[in-house]
Amino acid sequence: DGGITQSPKYLFRKEGQNVTLSCEQNLNHDAMYWYRQDPGQGLRLIYYSQIVNDFQKGDIAEGYSVSREKKESFPLTVTSAQKNPTAFYLCASSILGTGVGYTFGSGTRLTVV
Amino acid sequence: AQSVTQLGSHVSVSEGALVLLRCNYSSSVPPYLFWYVQYPNQGLQLLLKYTTGATLVKGINGFEAEFKKSETSFHLTKPSAHMSDAAEYFCAVSGPGLIQGAQKLVFGQGTRLTINP
Numbered sequence: 001d002g003g004i005t006q007s008p009k010y011l012f013r014k015e016g017q018n019v020t021l022s023c024e025q026n027l028n029h030d031a032m033y034w035y036r037q038d039p040g041q042g043l044r045l046i047y048y049s050q051i052v053n054d055f056q057k058g059d060i061a062e063g064y065s066v067s068r069e070k071k072e073s074f075p076l077t078v079t080s081a082q083k084n085p086t087a088f089y090l091c092a093s094s095i096l097g098t099g100v101g102y103t104f105g106s107g108t109r110l111t112v113v
Numbered sequence: 114a115q116s117v118t119q120l121g122s123h124v125s126v127s128e129g130a131l132v133l134l135r136c137n138y139s140s141s142v143p144p145y146l147f148w149y150v151q152y153p154n155q156g157l158q159l160l161l162k163y164t165t166g167a168t169l170v171k172g173i174n175g176f177e178a179e180f181k182k183s184e185t186s187f188h189l190t191k192p193s194a195h196m197s198d199a200a201e202y203f204c205a206v207s208g209p210g211l212i213q214g215a216q217k218l219v220f221g222q223g224t225r226l227t228i229n230p
Contacts, residue, residue: 042223043203048217
């Protein structure tokens with residue numbers, strides 16, 4: 001079955017560390033997205049990518065970085081510059097064009113310890 | 114710019130009662146509208162969407178929503194609540210041609226639905 005796989009499901013980060021969240025899809029979707037979810041704030045867009053080797057900043061890109069070396073993969077790195085990284089991170093994908101909606105992964109919960 | 118407001122961060126209904134979750138949007142272009150559901154510690158699942166055509170759209174699990182342009186609303190309803198409907202619900206908007214290629218969805222803050230036995 002096609003879908004999006006996020007790993008790990010839970011991740012703990014120490015102060016000052018960089019951590020990378022994995023997102024893989026086998027839906028043959030061109031576009032991929034990373035959202036951050038905080039209680040009461042909905043979902044906020046971090047980065048998105050329309051094509052391999054290209055990506056664009058979303059609304060809250062500071063302290064995050066991404067890469068898109070393969071169509072299937074869109075990893076997110078939470079750097080030490082992100083001062084409040086504790087959140088639920090969701091990866092999504094879609095075909096290009098509007099009105100089609102996203103397919104979401106099951107999320108990664110990141111906690112700073 | 115697009116924006117979404119969901120009225121009520123928490124809605125509680127009795128099992129068998131009507132479910133009404135409110136969503137109002139702001140958009141400078143004809144909107145595409147979506148409702149998603151999220152169960153605890155899971156991703157979001159598409160319930161239904163409006164793009165063009167019939168303004169009353171039906172989705173999964175017995176949910177439906179009506180696009181009312183004059184009221185800039187897209188409220189989600191279900192005639193009879195079931196215990197399994199307890200979850201968080203998100204309304205989202207995108208506009209045609211907002212971004213060439215990828216579509217940028219703007220989400221509301223979410224409404225947590227609780228079902229009382």
